[in-house]
Amino acid sequence: MNTVTVKAPATIANLVCGFDIMGLCLNEPFDEFTVSISKTVGVSITNLDNFNLPTIANQNVCGVALLSVLKNTTLVKGFDIISNKKIMPGSGIGSSAASAAGVVVAANYLLGNIFDQDKLIEFALEGEFLASGGKHADNIAPAILGGITLIRSHSPIDIIKIASPELYFVILHPQIEIKTSDARKILPQKIELSQAIQQWANTSALVAGFLQNDYELIGRSLQDIVVEPIRSRLIPYYLQLKNAALQSGALGGGISGSGPSVFMVCKDKNIASNVEQAMKNIYATTNIKFKTYISTINPNGVILM
């Protein structure tokens, strides 16, 4: 086989309390990438979407990720990518991770699956680094592995999949720009030990909530006292959004990655639909363009189409 097309899903990083360690794979929205083995050296990129992303390989997330793959194999000279992105760059739901993870999984398939998941994550992280200036795998890991992932360690890479009960995620993406690097700069270097203890109580309890199928515990544990108070200032009407969602029955929620998307976790489809409406109502009164999604958890990550 010389050509494959993959579906590369959006992801939610941090999951409220799990800053820099937790992530989750969504079914909606997702990108499509067609990757082919090329007879020429390097990576060529053709964009089908209107996001005007760079087509020079070392300036493009997909390009950088596949250059990293090429550095580790002599089986092929190059790849051609046809990119059809639907996850808006800068939305905070893992657009760059979908790009990097998508093409890396596709390329590995074309190479006969010679690389294991840790290696794929490593290659994809090169792409993520171009986009965000950091090598955080909290979007990449769930994009590749699917489900909910916990990153215990980056070096060596140690990623744990966490099962969970059925959950619905409502995402509202306000179309404003927040750069990941800026969202990182405003965080403090140090935090109170007492705050840290509360945060690790919540992350631990959230894992217990997922694994014990305890919706109430999931809801109680979705509390972030470290990052949310600072980053939420960057998102217009954040508190109103969150309060409206909670009043409509959401278990909890917060900022997706470094924002601007806000996500809310719900027990069932009906509640999710009410929560979506309540969030839409808040933003309908503003001049900010926005988009909403409802998604369940995607257990598979990037898949061939």
Next chain:
Amino acid sequence: MNTVTVKAPATIANLVCGFDIMGLCLNEPFDEFTVSISKTVGVSITNLDNFNLPTIANQNVCGVALLSVLKNTTLVKGFDIISNKKIMPGSGIGSSAASAAGVVVAANYLLGNIFDQDKLIEFALEGEFLASGGKHADNIAPAILGGITLIRSHSPIDIIKIASPELYFVILHPQIEIKTSDARKILPQKIELSQAIQQWANTSALVAGFLQNDYELIGRSLQDIVVEPIRSRLIPYYLQLKNAALQSGALGGGISGSGPSVFMVCKDKNIASNVEQAMKNIYATTNIKFKTYISTINPNGVILM
């Protein structure tokens, strides 16, 4: 019934990375308390052991805990306690928690179990406060509930029981004095955000390890980069003890509570016995008196005898 005797077990607080939020109930060692309904007002205490603990109610952990019970009921005037402690006070394996939890559970039984577990924890915490100057439930909760407990929140109290695979705990108690309040004073008020992230990655992964019966993951997650580097200085030969235990097959381990006891987690009885011997060998070369225990997890907490 006017008299009951309870078995009140030792507990391990913190569980390495889970500072101030995790605790675990042991089968060995344990205290025995006989509590009777009294016709006179207040709490009387008789010690059968040789620890010379105060017998004035408001200066004794058991006394304070039962005075707190008496404040919340008019059913009885007072209690008599016969205390037969085997868990040495100041050992770091929840001696004061065993006292407080033991008599509170006994008194509740005599009262017809009118108080729920949260209330019992609240009463026992009054006793714990006398001993340590803090109201941390990480020993009290497992002593009352049994098993492994996670304290998501103290106010309101939110305690989660965590199932786990069979584990053996080897405890070495060096007979030196470390006051909980002193061990707390040397901790920093603030920590690096990056350290906090690593710690909540480990606490979350430890919960996943317990609930997924993953021994290797439990071992990898038993890492404390916040408290151990500071408190371990108070325990002679700490690193030697830990290294010897790890080399003998322990999954991991650390300081029990605020010390001085050190505990190591093992997958089976044989390994536990090798680990105990290795730890004994280290301390045998010193002048410090010490005691060792091997225990499995006690799923029940305080029970009637």
